Amino acid sequence: MYKKIGWFLVFFSLVLAGKASAQEMTAVSSKELREALSDPEVSVIKLQSGIYEGNFLIDRKVHIIGDKGTRIMGTEKGHVLTIAADDVIVENLEVEGSGSQNAGIYVKGDRAFLHHIALRNVFHGIYARNSYGHRFENNLITSFHGINRHKGFGIYLIEAPNTAVKENYFYHTQDGVYVSYSDFCEVTGNLMFKARYGVHTMDSRNVLIADNQVTESINGLMIMQSYEIFILENYFFKNTAIDGAGIFIYDTFDSKISSNIVIGNFRGIILENAKRNRLEFNNILQNDTGIEIGKNSNDNTIYLNNFSGNTRQVISEKDNRNLFSKDNYGNYFDDHHLLNLDHDHKVDFAYKSGDVFYQMADDEPLLQIFYQSPAVELWNMIEQYTPIPSEAFIIDESPLAEPAPVKQKTFISEKNHISHSGEYPLILFFFLITSASVLIFKFGRKHNEI
Known part of the structure; x- marks a missing residue:
């Protein structure tokens, strides 16, 4: 009886094996x-x-x-x-x-x-x-x-x-x-x-864009006619085309742009007909323009960002209405004169940025030939500190005395991304050779002592 059961199991296993091999x-x-x-x-x-x-x-x-x-x-x-x-x-x-x-x-x-x-x-x-x-x-x-x-x-x-x-x-x-x-x-x-x-x-709606690196392109991101886009912890650098940017937000609403590194681009971030978006905890560094806010971009909340080393920090169409501070926290600007008598988290007077020259050049494009000239730089500096109000100015009522803490990851270059996989066998070979050498050395030493 048991012998028959055994032969049946052997035969059944061979059938299954043949079926499995037939599937591959x-x-x-x-x-x-x-x-x-x-x-x-x-x-x-x-x-x-x-x-x-x-x-x-x-x-x-x-x-x-x-x-x-x-x-x-x-x-x-x-x-x-x-x-x-x-x-x-x-x-x-x-x-x-x-x-x-x-x-x-x-x-x-x-x-x-x-x-x-x-x-x-x-x-x-x-x-x-x-x-x-x-x-x-x-x-x-x-x-x-x-x-x-x-x-x-x-x-x-x-x-x-x-x-x-x-x-x-x-x-x-x-x-x-x-x-x-x-x-x-x-x-x-x-x-x-x-x-x-x-x-x-x-x-498109509800798209997550995170942990990406984009370099030497026109725009790192081009977000168009979209809703609820989450742009988190990306790295946009050296996107330096004259019309380009690290991040271009166009006709896009209710999105979150947070914890990105935007460095060395022609323009860091552009908003055009962008509404109800939230920009926070971004490092916007060494761009020609940090943020450019174009027409019909309203009700955006822009706070807890760090602006450093940009030729122009923030420029905006004068009719836009956006919020640059929330709950008594604004943005950090490295060109803002520090006066913090009570030693709290913010500078004691508001930050203004609008660049009246930008407004004039928008109406008269030929004025662009004077862009970044000493006269225009002096003009913008006077605008920053003058007490005269102007609709062209962006006002951050609570500028930060210290940079906001931005979550950053260690990014790798495209060269490393390609080549590292080929290095592992070499590393393993080196480890094996080293281990064998140590063992031979120890064995030889012990043999000589005997």
Whole structure:
């Protein structure tokens, strides 16, 4: 009896093993990849290192895993990979060769998980449309090579809500991440270099943009026609185009901009038709203009920010009405003369900034030739300390005597982001050699003592 049960269990385990092995297939050519994609029994496809030529359609749930050096080379017409099924996972590939207006990976199924993919020489990197719930993580994305070809977006979301874009590296794209009509998305921990805009939102609500770095682009962020955007703990530096800024908030409402480092940009932050937003605990440093508040930007609360080393701290259209202090706390300005007789947290007289020259140059653009001239600098300094009131002035009634504490993270350069992964084997090798040397030394010493 027990012998029969034993043989039954052995036979049953062999059947299960055969079924499990039938669900996984290894491909070594484009033909075998197409066969695996068309076989409904195969749930995992492993691609050996090599080049797989052609465009491929994924129309059922599957998990594709590439060996190191696995390359999908598209036909330079259409999308290279099209994901039309739900719950597809693709990892560890190199994807190249899309059409002139197409993507390396086009996603129209729900809940795709794409990670550790290098997308090069494509128009858009990843393009998700009319789908939701995706995770795009740890990918390297750039557009077409050369300056004569139009570039697309690194990751392009259209009506793709609840999508997370995390820990990717973008360079030489039109926009790093473009979020359009896509609510409840997350863009966190990405590095973006030489784009038009690092992150661009349009007609979206409740989007988290946090822990990103954007440099050498026109605008670090371009937030347009959006609501309830949370911009937290990002690093925007050296975005120095003449019309650009670290953060551009346009036609956007009820958002929070907090704990960002905005340094060395042409303009730090621009508000244009921006209302009911809250800017707090930001370091706005060494920009040509710290904050520029354009037309129809009202009811914003701007307090507990640090302005230091900017050529102009804050300029504003004279008809705007915004709050620069709250609960007796304003902002810190490094050019504000300190007079604090009662030794509390604020300077004893209000800070004024408006730049009447800015107002005049807006009406007469030819006056811009005098910008940053000694005469204009002297004029602005006199405006700062004159007791004569003016509608052009921004008034901070409670300027801080010391900088506000801003939460800052340690940011890494794009060079370090790419190269560190290759250093770990070298570090491990060095550790093993050192350990072996110590052991040999100790053993040899002990042997000689004997």
